[in-house]
Amino acid sequence: MTRKEQKEMRQKQIMFKALELFVTKGYAETKISDIAEALGISVGLLFHYYESKEKLYMELVQMGVEGTKNSEKTTFDDPVAYFEKILDGLLSAAHETPWVCQMFALMAQAQRPGIPEEIRQLAMTVDQIRFSSVLIEQGQKLGTIREGDPMALSNAFWCCVQGLMEYHAAVPDMPLPETEWIVDIIRKK
Amino acid sequence: MTRKEQKEMRQKQIMFKALELFVTKGYAETKISDIAEALGISVGLLFHYYESKEKLYMELVQMGVEGTKNSEKTTFDDPVAYFEKILDGLLSAAHETPWVCQMFALMAQAQRPGIPEEIRQLAMTVDQIRFSSVLIEQGQKLGTIREGDPMALSNAFWCCVQGLMEYHAAVPDMPLPETEWIVDIIRKK
């Protein structure tokens, strides 16, 4: 293995473990030494790759922001299909690629008070709730989404998804719901 | 005001502010000095009333455990009514008595990794998910709750409620959902 490969491997290794720990334990609860210990490396090595805990966390959030921007914004005839697709993607990723769920949870956590302000601002640039309320309104006109304040509906949906992702990160063996159950929060019957 | 009254007042004051901050910022993110500052008292005074941050947190969790035990366990003809009643209580308490929602969120947070083990154990003695899955099964037999793994349904419901409560603690001005929307996660149509 070349030096460059080794370096990239370590960086990824650190990133993924940090993501896992930050999401399951929270930012302040996760010590740099926890991450190092979990990987079986020295604390010094971690600082060789990332100049500070805050930078490491920020890099993860940055990654999340990019990911959201790059995800194709397909348009659907029925907005309900959009919510179904996203949620289905999250739920099916849950086991094979846990980092997908973890990243989702991280983005939500990063917006909360207690997180360094700069990082919070960054995380807040991805605001699903405001974005989705437009889709909700469309669906209401179409008659596929139930009546009610679009913001409240959007908020309800995403808070629930977030609750599920966070819990799943902490307790991975808990059985996950069907996409349908959750989408029924907004669906009109 | 007598000394005793003053003491009780301070203790309550500290408890409520600590609850608020622990829930919005998280355990480790909340410094003892944050609590003191928010109340306009010295850090030393906080230690005069509570011997440590951990004890303070534990006392809150203890309070939550008591509260759950003392809440009347009314039985309903239809288990769906039980879920409706609980959720309705939480949602309507949201504005007048925020500590009700906060306590709910705290109990969930206290069960996560990163929290001192002793406290986690205590918080886990109140396990809504396991308790509710029995009710879910009853509802399924009655035909009022949709088919599916009772554990998964129970988990879905409570994770969603928790997601809502946590988000509400952090962003109190966000409009809350109708009870119906959330109960529809488990309801059979």
Next chain:
DNA sequence: ATACTCAATGAACAAAAATTCAATGAAATA
């Protein structure tokens, strides 16, 4: 073969947070 680079370590150092404590003065008690 020689010099250079860089992943990796562990101990030292700094910063932040938790905790202790002696001192103060206002209220309670004698």
Next chain:
DNA sequence: TATTTCATTGAATTTTTGTTCATTGAGTAT
């Protein structure tokens, strides 16, 4: 009134956590 109690403070201390750094040794290039 004299004495005790105790809420309160702010500064000192301890503990925890984050960060720096000199050193090592294995790989890489010249």
